[in-house]
Amino acid sequence: MTTRTPLMAGNWKMNLDWKQGLALVEELGEQLKEVDTSLVETVVLPPFVDLRTVQVAVDAGKLPIAYGAQDLSAHESGAYTGEVSGSMLKALGCTYVAVGHSERRQYHGEDEQVTGAKVKAAFAAGLIPILCVGEPLEERQAGRHVEHTLAQLEGGIDGLNAEQAKQIVIAYEPVWAIGTGEVATPEDAQEVCSAIRGALRSLHGDEVADAVRVLYGGSVKSSNVAELMTKQDVDGALVGGASLKAEEFAKIVGYQG
Numbered sequence: 001m002t003t004r005t006p007l008m009a010g011n012w013k014m015n016l017d018w019k020q021g022l023a024l025v026e027e028l029g030e031q032l033k034e035v036d037t038s039l040v041e042t043v044v045l046p047p048f049v050d051l052r053t054v055q056v057a058v059d060a061g062k063l064p065i066a067y068g069a070q071d072l073s074a075h076e077s078g079a080y081t082g083e084v085s086g087s088m089l090k091a092l093g094c095t096y097v098a099v100g101h102s103e104r105r106q107y108h109g110e111d112e113q114v115t116g117a118k119v120k121a122a123f124a125a126g127l128i129p130i131l132c133v134g135e136p137l138e139e140r141q142a143g144r145h146v147e148h149t150l151a152q153l154e155g156g157i158d159g160l161n162a163e164q165a166k167q168i169v170i171a172y173e174p175v176w177a178i179g180t181g182e183v184a185t186p187e188d189a190q191e192v193c194s195a196i197r198g199a200l201r202s203l204h205g206d207e208v209a210d211a212v213r214v215l216y217g218g219s220v221k222s223s224n225v226a227e228l229m230t231k232q233d234v235d236g237a238l239v240g241g242a243s244l245k246a247e248e249f250a251k252i253v254g255y256q257g
């Protein structure tokens, strides 16, 4: 059980064009009428090209949904063809931005230096980064999952001041659990989420460690979220596949019943 406000974030990945994204966000708004949204923060992370549409829909419907992007450039502006800056996202009303998702690390070679720079770029633009960390299967099998994850955490938050560290969201996503249907056990999730909070405590002290929301991600569904959320250091979920259906994602947000 957490005393922090739980956060459920839907990572749409490279799914849904703007029309489909509009339909999903409007349907989610409808479904959330059945949920006490004062208890949980609801966030969606659509593709860049859907963000303007999501902004208009959320504003027009006064929907209880915050939103953000799945990535941002480490640079402020200039000759970086194909990239999108934090200030551009801020201008679209984004609150959050994911940084260092395992698919960015795996397919785009993003290492700790890149994720660290992107976390700083997010703060510089007034966005809250959701820093994703987590081990691949070999590291888990070798018993190095905590060590691996904490190295990614430390690289990602290096150089932050306490005020920034307090606001960051960390998502623990074991790579072997992402998109595989193989959810981590609540005990596995708790082990690493608590190690993350412990590392934050030694780096930044109690106030920061007690404030930061640590999410679990990897095959979260409405049928397994409540059990994960009973764990002391699990403050929410980063949800891929199950966030693409409004009814299912609303059930995840409403896990408290």
Ligand code: PGA
Pocket (backbone or CB within 6 Å): 011, 173, 177, 178, 179, 180, 181, 217, 218, 219, 220, 238, 239, 240, 241, 242
């Ligand atoms: P999944 O993805 O819920 O489809 O496993 C989680 C993620 O990659 O954030």
